[in-house]
Amino acid sequence: MNETAIEVRNLHQSYGDFEAVRGIGFEVARGELYALLGTNGAGKTTTLDVLEGYHPPTKGEVRILGHDPVAERDAVRHRMGIVLQEAGFYKDLTVGETVAAWRRWTRDALETREALGKVGLEHREKVRVGQLSGGERRRLDLALAVLGRPEVLFLDEPTTGLDPEARRNVWELIRGMLADGVTVLLTTHYLDEAEQLAQRLAIMHQGRIVTEGVLADVLASRGTRITFRLPGFAGSDLPYAPGLARRSVVVNGDAFTVETDEPQEDLRLLLDWAHGRRLELGGLEVRRPTLEEVFLDVAQTEGVAA
Numbered sequence: 201m202n203e204t205a206i207e208v209r210n211l212h213q214s215y216g217d218f219e220a221v222r223g224i225g226f227e228v229a230r231g232e233l234y235a236l237l238g239t240n241g242a243g244k245t246t247t248l249d250v251l252e253g254y255h256p257p258t259k260g261e262v263r264i265l266g267h268d269p270v271a272e273r274d275a276v277r278h279r280m281g282i283v284l285q286e287a288g289f290y291k292d293l294t295v296g297e298t299v300a301a302w303r304r305w306t307r308d309a310l311e312t313r314e315a316l317g318k319v320g321l322e323h324r325e326k327v328r329v330g331q332l333s334g335g336e337r338r339r340l341d342l343a344l345a346v347l348g349r350p351e352v353l354f355l356d357e358p359t360t361g362l363d364p365e366a367r368r369n370v371w372e373l374i375r376g377m378l379a380d381g382v383t384v385l386l387t388t389h390y391l392d393e394a395e396q397l398a399q400r401l402a403i404m405h406q407g408r409i410v411t412e413g414v415l416a417d418v419l420a421s422r423g424t425r426i427t428f429r430l431p432g433f434a435g436s437d438l439p440y441a442p443g444l445a446r447r448s449v450v451v452n453g454d455a456f457t458v459e460t461d462e463p464q465e466d467l468r469l470l471l472d473w474a475h476g477r478r479l480e481l482g483g484l485e486v487r488r489p490t491l492e493e494v495f496l497d498v499a500q501t502e503g504v505a506a
């Protein structure tokens with residue numbers, strides 16, 4: 201059995217003259233959750249569209265469970281589940297009627313109650329869709345996506361607009377699907393969601409993958425942060441320990457963040473400098489960047505020419 205569920209090789213996708221995806225590649229192993237992160241317009245949904253077989257790539261190759269999702273659609277479509285950003289439901293149908301309607305054209309579908317049970321909506325079976333909360337609608341989306349017992353699940357921003365508790369409930373559902381061996385490709389703007397759920401992730405910007413891998417590798421792709429406070433110093437009074445001037449230093453009031461790929465050496469310089477001036481570095485910390493810092497770094501510094 202092929203252990204790679206999703207393969208993307210040198211994928212390019214254009215809309216007319218505009219190249220929205222510019223040569224990306226990644227693989228997702230069976231049973232893994234891979235998160236595609238990125239700035240607005242980075243090309244995440246476009247990538248998902250190609251993987252879901254809505255149109256063939258302009259250039260490059262994609263394979264789902266070893267199959268071309270356009271040319272071999274019949275071999276693979278029923279093995280995929282899809283949750284789109286915007287799902288259209290008939291508000292007058294009940295939850296149960298909605299699932300029953302989808303069951304009619306789903307091969308080997310779960311029973312309605314079983315599908316609703318998977319997402320914790322059994323008790324809402326007789327409620328009209330128009331009366332569901334946002335979180336319950338997302339659960340219904342998930343129930344429909346898993347109706348055909350998919351091996352690969354595409355989730356495009358599945359928790360956007362939900363309150364923190366509803367988001368956590370959806371995370372639990374996703375974890376349950378992973379425990380069942382389902383492979384998940386997730387796009388999200390919530391970095392904590394990716395940190396919580398993803399085995400591996402990629403950050404896209406302007407059609408390219410800028411950094412990719414397990415979380416630790418993605419965080420290691422940017423320098424270590426030395427952070428401290430220096431009451432009395434701010435902005436234009438920026439003090440520089442010799443040698444630190446070559447580093448990127450972010451100042452926010454009296455809070456300083458130095459980004460470095462030589463933390464030990466720079467910390468020594470900083471401590472010597474502070475000691476010589478009898479300055480106390482408040483809240484001194486040496487740490488890896490957060491995913492948010494890596495993301496912002498990608499968004500701000502990696503301008504990519506067309």
Ligand SMILES: Nc1ncnc2c1ncn2[C@@H]1O[C@H](COP(=O)(O)OP(=O)(O)OP(=O)(O)O)[C@@H](O)[C@H]1O
Binds near residue numbers: 243245
């Ligand atoms: N049908 C289309 N025709 C022309 N341009 C499009 C079309 N769909 C998307 N684009 C453009 O392609 C680029 C990538 O869009 P895409 O929706 O894939 O980005 P995204 O990463 O999903 O963004 P977001 O996070 O905002 O959802 C954007 O510049 C977008 O304007």
